[in-house]
Amino acid sequence: MDNTKLLNVYKTSVLARRFEARVIQMAMAGEMPPSLHAGAGQEVCQTAAIAALNPEDYILYGHRGIAYMIARGTSLSAILADMAGKVGGTNNGKGGVMHVVDVPHGILGESGTLGGGFVMSVGVGMALKRKMPGRVVVYFFGDGTSNRGTFHESLNWATVQRLPCIYFCENNGFAVSVRTSASTSVQNIADRAAGYGIPGVVVDGTDPVAVYEVMEKAVERARAGQGPTLIEAKVTRLLGHYLADQQTYRPDAATILTTKDPLPKFQESLLRVGILTNALVKQIEDDAQRQIDEAVATVNAAPLLAPEAALQDLYA
């Protein structure tokens, strides 16, 4: 991973973390619907994975976090307008943050239920294979989601057809309040790849270089027509499942917040090798703040979607 990419992953992670914190603040103040599943702790992983893609590739994502969209290039104001139900969002506020669809940036959205994205990825993979060879689709999902039946049927068919699909599991150890060990038959989600005869790789999701390298290999394999790879990144969810989650099932939540954050560790490593300087850290943070302030001002000034627009964009 070259220095430019590393620096971009850092910048995007900082922007995503700060933007999300602002959204949480606004939601708590009643200025924004509180329907957000915070991605804090998983941004480095998400942005490093996306750094291994080309702009022409596609992603389907899960519900956790907004770093995917920022990394692909969706504007902050469009993401915020979607959350606020306002004109200017990628779907003009009709779907909220969980349904940002930004096709020009290769973001095909999320399904209405967990794990629907597996099936969607197969459809996308078949279309890419026939009509746009050389492009890949990545589906980002959680460990809990890997227990859906759609996982099996999709990985089976994607393998049979050698589709250019990459299955990227962010294992944060929980599905809402249920520990992975209590709900999942295997120790590593990646172990399930053996059932389909495809590579299954476990990677430290707090290490952006490791994530990038694993993704690079999977992308190469998919582009070459050799079929899917199942990647499992071990990550830490720093906050609750959703904003109102009191985390009574997680007595060590406060300690995790202060000891398991990959972002300061990433920053330190970049400072050590001279890719970052203290002045650059400050500049990146100031720049993020400016972008966030601009997006908030744009969305505050934007109108709510008119009620009659509810009947537009319907297909039969």
Ligand SMILES: Cc1ncc(C[n+]2csc(CCOP(=O)(O)OP(=O)(O)O)c2C)c(N)n1
């Ligand atoms: C089919 C389906 N079942 C249940 C839910 C409710 N639900 C939303 S998020 C979630 C937990 C998902 O856990 P995981 O896949 O590990 O992702 P994480 O939230 O940990 O990032 C559940 C059960 C849903 N949206 N769809």
